[in-house]
Amino acid sequence: MSSSKTGFIIGSILNAIGRVHDPNVAVKLLTSDExxxxxxxxxxxxNTKRKSMTLE
Structure with missing residues (x-):
């Protein structure tokens, strides 16, 4: 898998959190050492939930 495809997948997932939930979860994910x-x-x-909402 290319780095571009990986970035697209991760970017889509992080974007989904801001659309359907608290975007601070994505920030925590990116800034945490845990x-x-x-x-x-x-x-x-x-992200799967967001995709299904888009199809409706």
Missing amino acids: TIVNDFKDLIEL
Whole structure:
């Protein structure tokens, strides 16, 4: 996977959080030194929710 595609995917997920939830979660994700796996899974779920809202 190219860095451009990776950036697009991550950017889309971070953008989704600002559209359907609290954007501070994305800021915390980017600025935290803690393990972020669970937070990122939550963002992926929110991105999926945003996609389904777009289709409606």
